[in-house]
Amino acid sequence: MKIHKAAEERHVLTVTVDNEAGILARIAGMFTARGYNIDSLTVADITENHSVSRITIVTHGPQSVVDQVRYQLERLVPVHKVVDLTENGPYVERELALIKVAGTGEKRVEALRVAEIFRARPVDTTTESFVFELTGAPDKIDSFVALMRDLGLVEVGRTGIVGMIRGATEA
Amino acid sequence: MSEERSGANILVESLVRQGVEFVFGYPGGAVLPIYDALFQDERIRHILVRHEAGAAHAAEGYARSTGKPGVVLVTSGPGATNAMTGVADAFLDSIPLVVITGQVPTALIGSDAFQEADTIGMSRHCTKHNYLVRDPAELAATIDEAFQIATTGRPGPVLIDIPKDVQIASALWHEGAPQRRNRYSPKTEAPAADIALAVEMLAKAERPVFYTGGGVINSGPRASELLRELQDKIGAPVTSTLMGLGAFPADSKDWLGMLGMHGTFEANMAMNEADLILCVGARFDDRVTGRLDAFAPNSQKIHIDIDRSSINKTVEVDLPLVGDCAQVLEQILTLWNGRNGQDLSAWHAKVDEWRARNSLAYPRNTQGIAPQYAVQRLFEMTRDRDPIISTEVGQHQMWAAQHFHFFAPNRWLTSGGLGTMGYGLPAAIGAQCGAPDKLVIDIAGDASIQMNIQEMGTATQYRLPVKVFILNNEWMGMVRQWQELTYESRYSNSYSDSLPDFVKLAEAYGWKGIRIEDESQLDAGIQAMIDHDGPVIVDCLVAKDTNCFPMIPSGAAHTEMLLHGDEVVGTVSDEAKALV
Numbered sequence: 001m002k003i004h005k006a007a008e009e010r011h012v013l014t015v016t017v018d019n020e021a022g023i024l025a026r027i028a029g030m031f032t033a034r035g036y037n038i039d040s041l042t043v044a045d046i047t048e049n050h051s052v053s054r055i056t057i058v059t060h061g062p063q064s065v066v067d068q069v070r071y072q073l074e075r076l077v078p079v080h081k082v083v084d085l086t087e088n089g090p091y092v093e094r095e096l097a098l099i100k101v102a103g104t105g106e107k108r109v110e111a112l113r114v115a116e117i118f119r120a121r122p123v124d125t126t127t128e129s130f131v132f133e134l135t136g137a138p139d140k141i142d143s144f145v146a147l148m149r150d151l152g153l154v155e156v157g158r159t160g161i162v163g164m165i166r167g168a169t170e171a
Numbered sequence: 172m173s174e175e176r177s178g179a180n181i182l183v184e185s186l187v188r189q190g191v192e193f194v195f196g197y198p199g200g201a202v203l204p205i206y207d208a209l210f211q212d213e214r215i216r217h218i219l220v221r222h223e224a225g226a227a228h229a230a231e232g233y234a235r236s237t238g239k240p241g242v243v244l245v246t247s248g249p250g251a252t253n254a255m256t257g258v259a260d261a262f263l264d265s266i267p268l269v270v271i272t273g274q275v276p277t278a279l280i281g282s283d284a285f286q287e288a289d290t291i292g293m294s295r296h297c298t299k300h301n302y303l304v305r306d307p308a309e310l311a312a313t314i315d316e317a318f319q320i321a322t323t324g325r326p327g328p329v330l331i332d333i334p335k336d337v338q339i340a341s342a343l344w345h346e347g348a349p350q351r352r353n354r355y356s357p358k359t360e361a362p363a364a365d366i367a368l369a370v371e372m373l374a375k376a377e378r379p380v381f382y383t384g385g386g387v388i389n390s391g392p393r394a395s396e397l398l399r400e401l402q403d404k405i406g407a408p409v410t411s412t413l414m415g416l417g418a419f420p421a422d423s424k425d426w427l428g429m430l431g432m433h434g435t436f437e438a439n440m441a442m443n444e445a446d447l448i449l450c451v452g453a454r455f456d457d458r459v460t461g462r463l464d465a466f467a468p469n470s471q472k473i474h475i476d477i478d479r480s481s482i483n484k485t486v487e488v489d490l491p492l493v494g495d496c497a498q499v500l501e502q503i504l505t506l507w508n509g510r511n512g513q514d515l516s517a518w519h520a521k522v523d524e525w526r527a528r529n530s531l532a533y534p535r536n537t538q539g540i541a542p543q544y545a546v547q548r549l550f551e552m553t554r555d556r557d558p559i560i561s562t563e564v565g566q567h568q569m570w571a572a573q574h575f576h577f578f579a580p581n582r583w584l585t586s587g588g589l590g591t592m593g594y595g596l597p598a599a600i601g602a603q604c605g606a607p608d609k610l611v612i613d614i615a616g617d618a619s620i621q622m623n624i625q626e627m628g629t630a631t632q633y634r635l636p637v638k639v640f641i642l643n644n645e646w647m648g649m650v651r652q653w654q655e656l657t658y659e660s661r662y663s664n665s666y667s668d669s670l671p672d673f674v675k676l677a678e679a680y681g682w683k684g685i686r687i688e689d690e691s692q693l694d695a696g697i698q699a700m701i702d703h704d705g706p707v708i709v710d711c712l713v714a715k716d717t718n719c720f721p722m723i724p725s726g727a728a729h730t731e732m733l734l735h736g737d738e739v740v741g742t743v744s745d746e747a748k749a750l751v
Contacts, residue, residue: 001744001745001746001749018354021303022291022295022303025292025295026295029295029296030296033296064483064487067483068480068483068484071479071480071482072480074479074480075478075479075480076300077299077300077320077354077355078354080354
């Protein structure tokens with residue numbers, strides 16, 4: 001017997017929630033319990049009184065499953081609003097990464113040169129290392145990290161993305 | 172007026188304010204303050220169960236039969252974990268429960284304290300919502316919201332975990348409803364444009380079927396009335412899921428019986444050949460659809476459901492109507508007004524042809540009493556009393572669904588989604604609490620009844636005259652049936668060895684015990700059960716190897732039903748075996 005898989009697409013969801021104890025476990029656990037995927041998840045409170053948080057989730061799956069993800073999220077009591085950015089026309093997504101590169105001589109110079117091209121900013125420097133800060137769409141960060149592999153890459157930390165629809169209105 | 176009260180006291184007052192009559196519970200260390208607050212309080216009746224699983228199922232039975240939320244009170248750790256099966260059961264069947272669990276004191280949470288369990292973590296995905304209350308000042312508003320969430324929208328269990336110190340600490344108690352923001356307001360009406368579309372589709376349909384479910388019952392008795400009214404106007408044949416039995420009267424000429432895996436031939440064939448399916452408060456469960464790619468292939472589908480996530484979950488529909496069954500049916504009826512649908516006589520003739528297959532027929536000349544016949548006699552001898560029927564899970568449950576007939580909602584209590592053996596006896600106890608003068612019968616199997624048999628003591632203590640009618644075939648019958656049909660009769664661990672003497676057991680608990688060994692004793696046995704003013708076990712010895720038909724084997728389509736007398740091969744493909 002073989003297990004069949006359906007065609008999958010990547011979707012970016014923003015979820016506005018009550019900022020209460022256990023909310024992240026409730027959301028993340030729902031994904032696990034129902035077999036949905038989380039590629040990345042970011043969360044922070046977004047109101048002055050810290051009562052509301054915005055969660056950005058990147059998931060993938062067949063369209064019908066991603067729709068279910070949205071409705072299952074909406075079913076949770078502390079969830080106010082779910083927006084599938086991918087479905088809502090053009091949007092921007094950005095991620096921040098810290099990339100540590102160690103090396104001397106030509107490799108070190110080359111690392112700095114590539115960093116300039118990518119507009120990565122050194123936020124820590126020693127005579128034999130850099131920590132670069134890079135903001136951008138995930139594939140830009142992917143390419144930068146790939147180039148750094150040959151130039152002494154030590155470690156990478158990424159935030160996961162936040163996203164927002166383009167234009168003047170709220171999603 | 173406001174005054175300082177303990178958390179436990181605020182809890183009890185809040186329950187009273189919600190109109191709670193019964194609490195099904197079991198005391199323990201982490202709920203002692205609450206039990207002390209309940210002591211000699213005449214406003215709430217506490218039903219002491221014998222195991223916390225029984226508390227949850229009893230609350231479910233009470234909720235299902237009365238339409239009011241069931242309330243459970245158990246201690247931390249094992250109290251909470253024991254109740255969890257019933258919570259999961261209520262979640263899958265959308266039964267409104269408010270479950271109160273004690274927790275170790277806040278300072279000890281996370282320290283692996285005595286009787287500590289992460290109740291919130293464990294219940295997160297089998298409750299509609301849950302709370303850990305860390306401040307007694309939040310209790311009143313939390314309980315108020317919990318009842319609202321449990322009973323509105325798609326109903327379900329809500330759990331409130333209360334650490335022991337929060338029960339003891341005090342806070343201001345205010346008369347009148349607590350001030351809180353309303354963050355839960357599910358949509359109950361469908362958009363007018365969609366209603367217009369639905370009316371148009373219904374008016375054009377030549378082969379319509381109404382496929383109804385537990386949502387009609389949950390919506391309240393008004394939904395059943397409106398369903399009957401709409402059916403009367405359109406004339407469509409009606410089938411129902413296991414959960415929806417009773418919403419439409421079984422003596423209507425347009426009643427098809429239950430559909431799905433053990434549904435009738437006419438119900439499944441009508442679904443298969445319908446050109447329009449109006450799904451009212453059902454969720455296209457795998458037990459209903461059979462093989463998905465062959466499910467109702469030529470039909471348009473309208474789906475009324477209050478839960479948006481039920482729409483297109485397994486079956487794609489043409490027109491979703493997200494809203495409360497009663498309100499949406501009312502919207503449709505209002506717009507339907509004096510319209511005429513299509514002439515359905517050809518469709519009815521077709522349905523009658525399928526009906527003529529008489530798919531629920533069963534052989535009577537078996538070794539021992541035919542279990543279907545026992546259910547049929549039980550039905551015929553009790554129908555005038557408008558009984559409430561609960562069941563356990565397995566063959567007896569399906570036979571009860573097929574051969575006991577229902578005419579009104581809230582009379583049929585069964586574990587549909589989770590399929591919990593041991594549900595029926597405590598559910599009957601809960602139902603009897605809510606309706607002390609009604610005849611309440613748990614139709615049980617010899618294996619299932621043993622799963623919560625300790626609750627006999629509860630019925631004895633509170634003089635609840637529940638009847639347990641065991642179809643005793645000395646097997647886990649449904650497991651045996653599947654092993655026969657899919658594992659070449661290798662009966663691995665499905666024989667009920669070492670059964671107790673149920674009659675003596677009944678007597679030991681102060682019940683009446685009746686054994687029926689032969690068809691000639693059946694009517695007298697049932698009559699004696701009805702006539703006894705107190706709890707009764709009837710141990711009805713039935714034919715041992717009867718299978719439950721019709722049956723759609725796993726991985727098969729509605730058109731591939733097995734009926735009595737069909738040749739059945741003893742094995743299936745791995746793909747079919749992998750299905751539940």
